[in-house]
Amino acid sequence: MxxxxxxxxxxxxxxxxxxxxxxxxxxxxxxxxxxxxxxxxxxxxxxxxxxxxxxxxxxxxxxxxxxxxxxxxxxxxxxxINTQDFDGVSFKIKAEDYDNTEEEQLKVLYKAIHQLNDIEKALVFLYLEDKNYREISETLGISEVNARVKMNRIKTKLRTILNP
Amino acid sequence: MDELDLLKKDWNKKPENKKLTAQDIYPMLQKKSSSIVKTLFYISIAELVFWTLINIIPYFTSPAYRTQLDNVYTNKFVLVLINVISYAIIGLFIYLLFKAYKSISVTDNAKKLMESILKTRKIVSYYVIYNLSIAFISMVVGLYFGIKHNPEISAKLEHSSNYEIFVIYGFLTIFTVVFVLLLWLFYKLIYGLLLRRLNKNYKELKKLEV
Structure with a gap:
């Protein structure tokens, strides 16, 4: 080339x-x-x-x-395989930016997202990147309605993890 | 506040700490891909070659086998016809495989990409099934003609009791079944390991459609 x-x-x-x-x-x-x-x-x-x-x-x-x-x-x-896990290191949140609860919430949220499956992660990623549901559905090859439904389910899932 | 909105705020604010320069990126372009498509490609080429050789080698390396085949197919036309058909089928598989690989595009949507890969893998497995069937049929036909055309074995079998014949055929059947089963397990293992994650994610996407 x-x-x-x-x-x-x-x-x-x-x-x-x-x-x-x-x-x-x-x-x-x-x-x-x-x-x-x-x-x-x-x-x-x-x-x-x-x-x-x-x-x-x-x-x-x-x-x-x-x-x-x-x-x-x-x-x-x-x-x-045998390398050090950096979970929690890379996602360290600057303390001065947030009050304690928000900082804690974010830590838990990042951890929770890491536990989602590959497809759920993709949805969350595109959502975080401010993509609309049309773009999300086109990227993954699912319908817009299904993308929306799945996203809502993920939100509920995350809410449950955050507020048990 | 929505939990994800809180995350979004943080996500977009966070600067990336490992910024690469153009000098870091140039060498990356020369590296070889280790994607599953590449592995799948090598495996399918290996299979194509392996099964073609399995079918061809005995004919060229063993004069006894060739004479036997020539005896079985006394009609030269039938032998030529069978050869032409089998080469045409190999050609067809190569063409289908090539077409399937061409259709795998990383710029398709996730679901379509997964489908193209699974379709390619299916073509390879059809080729294996075709070869296994041919091997099985050849074994049965070969045995039948071998026994029929070999006066020694025929004579021996005539003197054998029904029980002995039953044992011989039973043993041959079990041997064939075990052989095919082992081969099937082997394939399950190769493709199962390679495509485990893809299959899981494809199922997950399909589940969203229900």
Whole structure:
């Protein structure tokens, strides 16, 4: 593939890398696995890039490829097994920003989200990224109504975890 | 306040602490993918080659087998016809597999992507089932003709009691069943491990539609 193509791709990915990092943060729970998934998503994005026509935003396109890789294509590598779990380290919340209850709530919420299944995580991710139900349904291949119903169920589930 | 709104506020505020530079990203493009599609591709190529060789090798390496086959198929036309059909079927499978791989696109929606992968895996398994059936039929036909055309075995069998014949056939049946069962378990294991997560997530998506 040409150098110009490579250059434009790297530039775009560098600019929007946060999306990929967020996917990795949601689907992995240690440092090595995070990097491993980031690497795989980058490869998949790069392989698909020549077909990217620019009629959708690069970031929108990244959501799809990123989630597809995390949910379907990614095979956990062996070297990610015996590594230190960073749950609670990476999600440390700055104390000065919140009062104690909010901080506690967030900690529990992040933990709760990590316990959801892959599909539920994808829904929460897109919701947190401010995507509307039409976009959520198009990304996952389910109907808008079902996306809404499922999202409500996840909210109830999280509420129960937070206020037992 | 909605719990998720609280999270959303925090989620979008949080800066990413591992910002990569272009220099970090360039080498990543040269790395090899370790996706399940790639693994599935290698497994299916291996299967295609393996089963084709299993069917072809005995014919070329064992003159006795070739003579036996030539004896069974006294009609040359039938032998040629069978060969043409079997190569056409292999060709068809290669074509279908290639088409299925081409249809796997990471930019499809999640459900469609999963369906394309499962469809590809199905084509490979049809190829395996086809080969197993052929192997089974050849075994039965081979045994039948082997016994019929071999005067020694025929003579021996004529002197055997019904009980002995029953034991021989019973043993052969059990052997075949165990062989097929082991093979089936082996496939369940390979694909089960590889596609476990995909199957789980696909079921989860399907569940949303009910």
């Amino acid at each position: 040409s150098k110009t193509l490579e250059h434009s791709f790297v530039e775009l990915l560098e600019k929007h890398q946060n999306i990929v990092h967020k996917v990795c943060r949601l689907y992995t729970n240690n440092y090595d696995a995070h990097n491993d998934l980031f690497q795989e998503i980058t490869i998949q994005l790069w392989k698909a890039y020549p077909k990217f026509r620019g009629d959708s935003k690069f970031s929108t396109w990244m959501y799809r490829v990123g989630l597809n890789t995390a949910i379907t294509l990614y095979r956990k590598s062996k070297r990610t």
